[in-house]
Amino acid sequence: MNTGTNQVSLDDVISIDAKLSDEETLVRDTTRRWIRERFLPGVPTHFENATFPMELVPEIAELGLFGANIQGYGCAGMNNVSYGLAMQELEYGDSGLRSFVSVQGALCMFPIFRFGSEEQRQKYLPKMAAGELIGCFGLTEPGAGSDPGAMTTRATRDGNEYVISGQKMWITNSPAAHLAIVWAKVDSDDASTIRGFIVDTDKAGITCPETHHKMSLRASLTGEIVMDEVRVPADAILPETKGLGSALACLNQARFGIAWGVIGAARACFDEALAYAKERIVFDRPIASKQLIQQQLVDSATQIALAQWAVLHLGRLKDEGKNFAPYHVSLVKRNNCAMALDIARVSRSILGGNGISVEFAAIRHMLNLESVYTYEGTNEVHTLILGRYLTGENAF
Amino acid sequence: MKILCCVKQVPEKDARLRIAEDGSWIQEEGLSFAISECDRYGVEAALRLKESTGGDVTVVSLGGDRATKGIKEALAMGADRAIHVNTDDLMMADALTIAKVLAAAVKDEGFDVVVAGQQSDDLGYNAVGPALAHHLNMSHVQIVLSLEAVDGGKLRVRHELDNNLIETVDVPTPVVLGVQTGINDVRYASLKGIMGAASKPQVKKTLEDLGFSAADVASRVQMQGVAFPERSSQAEMIEGDPAQAARTLVMKLKTEAKVL
Ligand SMILES: Cc1cc2nc3c(=O)[nH]c(=O)nc-3n(C[C@H](O)[C@H](O)[C@H](O)COP(=O)(O)OP(=O)(O)OC[C@H]3O[C@@H](n4cnc5c(N)ncnc54)[C@H](O)[C@@H]3O)c2cc1C
Numbered sequence: 001m002n003t004g005t006n007q008v009s010l011d012d013v014i015s016i017d018a019k020l021s022d023e024e025t026l027v028r029d030t031t032r033r034w035i036r037e038r039f040l041p042g043v044p045t046h047f048e049n050a051t052f053p054m055e056l057v058p059e060i061a062e063l064g065l066f067g068a069n070i071q072g073y074g075c076a077g078m079n080n081v082s083y084g085l086a087m088q089e090l091e092y093g094d095s096g097l098r099s100f101v102s103v104q105g106a107l108c109m110f111p112i113f114r115f116g117s118e119e120q121r122q123k124y125l126p127k128m129a130a131g132e133l134i135g136c137f138g139l140t141e142p143g144a145g146s147d148p149g150a151m152t153t154r155a156t157r158d159g160n161e162y163v164i165s166g167q168k169m170w171i172t173n174s175p176a177a178h179l180a181i182v183w184a185k186v187d188s189d190d191a192s193t194i195r196g197f198i199v200d201t202d203k204a205g206i207t208c209p210e211t212h213h214k215m216s217l218r219a220s221l222t223g224e225i226v227m228d229e230v231r232v233p234a235d236a237i238l239p240e241t242k243g244l245g246s247a248l249a250c251l252n253q254a255r256f257g258i259a260w261g262v263i264g265a266a267r268a269c270f271d272e273a274l275a276y277a278k279e280r281i282v283f284d285r286p287i288a289s290k291q292l293i294q295q296q297l298v299d300s301a302t303q304i305a306l307a308q309w310a311v312l313h314l315g316r317l318k319d320e321g322k323n324f325a326p327y328h329v330s331l332v333k334r335n336n337c338a339m340a341l342d343i344a345r346v347s348r349s350i351l352g353g354n355g356i357s358v359e360f361a362a363i364r365h366m367l368n369l370e371s372v373y374t375y376e377g378t379n380e381v382h383t384l385i386l387g388r389y390l391t392g393e394n395a396f
Numbered sequence: 397m398k399i400l401c402c403v404k405q406v407p408e409k410d411a412r413l414r415i416a417e418d419g420s421w422i423q424e425e426g427l428s429f430a431i432s433e434c435d436r437y438g439v440e441a442a443l444r445l446k447e448s449t450g451g452d453v454t455v456v457s458l459g460g461d462r463a464t465k466g467i468k469e470a471l472a473m474g475a476d477r478a479i480h481v482n483t484d485d486l487m488m489a490d491a492l493t494i495a496k497v498l499a500a501a502v503k504d505e506g507f508d509v510v511v512a513g514q515q516s517d518d519l520g521y522n523a524v525g526p527a528l529a530h531h532l533n534m535s536h537v538q539i540v541l542s543l544e545a546v547d548g549g550k551l552r553v554r555h556e557l558d559n560n561l562i563e564t565v566d567v568p569t570p571v572v573l574g575v576q577t578g579i580n581d582v583r584y585a586s587l588k589g590i591m592g593a594a595s596k597p598q599v600k601k602t603l604e605d606l607g608f609s610a611a612d613v614a615s616r617v618q619m620q621g622v623a624f625p626e627r628s629s630q631a632e633m634i635e636g637d638p639a640q641a642a643r644t645l646v647m648k649l650k651t652e653a654k655v656l
Contacts (some may be wrong), residue, residue, distance in 0.1 A: 008412050009428070017428050022465040026472065026590045029430065034584050064587035076587035086587070 007274055010267055014305045017310065020081070027082040031089035034063060039093040044358045046219040050212070052096060053219070054176065061131030062245075065090070065101050067109035073125035075109070081315035084260035091261035092111035092268045095368035096220030098261040100166060103172045104128060106254035108135030108181050111196055113239040120198060124179070124363045136177035136208075139247055145170075146381050148183070148394075149191035149244050153227070155184040162186075162237065164197065164230045170375070174208040174223035175186065177201050179239075182225065183247050196238040205230040216371040219364075252329050255376050256318065259332035260311045262340035262372055265305060265365045269328075269340075269347035270300050272361050276351050287350070296350060300343045307336045327389045336381035341369040397451040397545070397569070400474065400507040401442040402498065403435040405459050405466040406518040409654075419621045421488065431466040434513025438575045440582040441543060443474045443512045449545045452476040456502055458494060460484035471593035472585035478598040485603065485610075488519075490617040495527030497613060500606045503532060508569040509551065514539055514576050522574075529572035536572040537565070541579050547626075 011017060038059060046053055058133055060066065064076035069083040073120040078086075091098035109128050112120055127133040146151040153166025164184055174180065179200050186193045201208055240246070274297055276386045277288035287293045310332050344366035348355040355362050373379055388394050407413065408428040416423045431439070442453045455470040457463040458481040467478045481501050486494060502510075510532070512525035522538075529536035539556040546552045550566045553573065557563050585593075603613060634641045634648075650656045 013424050014414070015426050018426075023469050023590050023594070024427070025465060026469050026585065026593075027587055030469075030472075030585050030587070030590065034514070062586060063584055064589075068587055076591055078587055078591050097628075383629060 007271070009276070010270065010301060010304055010308070013301060014308055014309060015136075016312070019199065020085075023078070024082045024085060027078060028085040029087060030063070030365045031065070031086045032092070034059070035089050035093040041096060043094050043097075043219055044364070046177045047096075047358055047364050048096070048218070050214065050218045051178070052100065052221050057131045060101065061129065064129075065105075065114070066129050067105040067125065067130060067189070070105070070109060070113050070125070070129075073113070073121055074129040075125065079254070079315075080318040081312065084257065084311055087257040087261040088264035088267075091264035093264075093266055094219050094364065095261070095372050096130050096217045096272070098257070098264070099172050099217060099220050099372075102254045102257050102261070103136055103137055106257055107137035107250050108179070110253045111181050111238055111241070111246070111250045112198065115196060115238040115246055117235070117239050117269060118199070119235070120238070124198065133178045134173060134176050135175040135373075136171050136180045136225070137250065138171050138174070138180050138182045139251075141167060142169055145237040146378055148247065149194070151183065151185065151194070153182065155195065155197060157187060158231075158235070162197065162234060163201065163232045164227050164232060164309055166227050168225040168227075169210065171208075171223055171225055172217075172346070172375075174201075174225050175210040175221045177208065180208075180225050181250075182227070183244075192243045194241075194247065196233060196241040197236050199225075199227070199230065199232055199236060201225075203230050203232065216367045216369075218367075248326070251376055253324050254304050255329045255333040256314070258376055259307075259314070259329065259336045262280045262336045262369065263307050264310065265372075266300070266304050266307070266336075266340040266343040267371055269344045269362045269365050270297070270304060272305055273297065273300070273347035273350040274361075276354075293350060296346050300346055302341045303343060307332070307339050330377065330382040330385040333377065334379055334386070337369065337373045338379060341366070341373055344369050397445065397449045397508045398506060398620055399442045399446055399451060399453045400456050400502055400505070400510045401439050401440075401453055402510065402512040402524070403439060403455055403457050403466050403470055404432045404513070404516045404518075405429045405457065405463045406432045406516055407518055409433055415622055416622070417434030419623075420619055421622055423549070424651065429462050431469055432513055432517045433518075433577050434515060434575060435466075436582050437579050438511040438513050439470045439473055439475065440580045441540075441575050442509075443583070444580065445509065445511075445543065446474075450581075451508075454479060454502075454505065454507070456481070456498060458483065458486060458498055458501075460487070464640065467572055467598065468590065468593040471596045471598075472589035474589070475596075477596055478487065480598060481521055481603075481606070482600045482601050484519065486554060486613060486615075488619050489613065489615040491492045491521040491523035492527050493613050493615055495524050495531050497603065497608065498524070498528055500608070501601050507532075508549075508571075510570070510572040511532065511629065512572060512574050514574040525572050525574035534570040536569060536574065537572040540573045540575045543573060543575075563567075564594050575624075 068076040070079040112124050139148050141151050155162040155164045182197045182199045186195050205228045207226045208223045280287045348362040348366050384395050411427050414423045446453050453475040454477050455475040456479045457467050515522040526536050535553050537553050542554045544552050552566050554564045605634045633643050
């Protein structure tokens, strides 16, 4: 499917359709059409006003985008390649939108599906798939980001309840969330005791103030989760969570989606820059006729094509369910986020002065990608994960 | 009502086309394909008709293997079953031949309403619908803008005539309708619908199954060559009062520049 600008599509550049099933291309094309018709017209205003288009949540749910790669419980049950393609189209729209869907699906529905009891699944997943319940994922704290094992949030058992106290920050969707997946150390300071809890955000003792003054992911709500002796029933614990590894398993799901998603952001920037370069006349000729600009465009297209091939390969491995490891995900998350950020910057520059206006997409994506580069494991963290894998030396 | 809906799989409407080396047609290798624009509105119209009257929607597509994508999309949107006339041989055939084959594939089903697109994005004959009506012995209405079921098993159809005239007629079924683009808001297939499409009933028929020999379906029209329109950088001044000029401009942006 093309870009709507009568110009060469990167789908054709890498002949990706030839390697996708009917279902996979339909998922991509449907999401793409929805993004262009329903989301893109409004996003510059949401970005400027620092609001998220909540009114679109029912449509996103109707499409089946929440928890789309989960089987059953009202979810679409699609494979991981389809899921990745959908994330890519969402992020063609805005990283904030993809973040919303990632948090809901990979960081909230996935842990309930994977680590929850059957009762918890039945209670939450269908309503979350329908967009009636919105979730957020509370791992990061003021003193614990790259090193979440240093968290100080505590859950203390008290009869039939847990009492949770602590502060989570930089939490996507928290101001709008009905529930939070909160990670806390149980009755000790040891990281091995970290467990996940489903905490309803209307409980006494919990507030989720919004974080303001962001210059990135402005069309996404970010906030804190402040918990002061919040009492939750004992069955709010996700029974199968065992230490930090369980939280990292959720992150791995989300990182897989991000590795695809940022290609969408890069492609949005590239499509815009290519169209602009063909129109903009400087020194009597379109800038697309200048060798320096062509090189920038060619480098961008090449990096996008390589990233696309990489995630497709990885998606196939994930669907086959073997030969798929966390360091694979680190490799593509790290590479693709850096790639997308570079392309956003180059595209921004091709637009000249216009490039700094949110009337064009480049600066919005460029600013957004600063967050995507940092969250879900910073570039350095993924470097250290891969470095440890390659050398056997832990450099954290 | 028993509703049939015709969909054709064509190159994506914004695809950057290249002419094949022998000049006879476009180079299809590497292109993305999708349901032709008018047909997409046709699927929506058929589904809405079913939703208001009950019954079911069958989708029919004639084409090679790539047609399965369009069929699955229509099923994912809500069509109930599909007939795929599976052949690569008729992609450049004339409208009468296409209609003859389509008719053979569906004639025993007793459809009340056949919704076809007014024309396809690629060959644009504007003729398969009327020819299909002929072969199925049904009446037909072209350039349909809206349709609704009314009493007495009839359909109330608004459609365009020449000279910007719009006519509203109550037509008895069975009838073939050629629908225009833009007549409704086409729904999105849900991702769950896409995943479930493959399990809806689908039959594949070959030309042989339908009893056609190669001679029966030999095209009476041969494509001699295709070319891009001559480029001219002439500016065009749009005359008239501002409101009228704006309408003309929007129309030209839609139909000539195709940027809207
Ligand atoms: C918009 C946004 C949304 C977010 N949403 C969520 C959410 O929904 N849920 C959630 O739990 N978190 C969320 N986060 C938090 C995010 O995951 C963290 O910001 C991230 O993990 C980095 O943690 P930090 O900010 O504490 O940085 P720090 O960990 O303090 O890192 C600072 C710098 O030091 C580097 N560094 C750290 N350790 C090493 C080392 N060993 N060697 C070399 N360099 C190192 C880092 O790479 C970074 O450059 C979000 C963040 C943002 C910006």
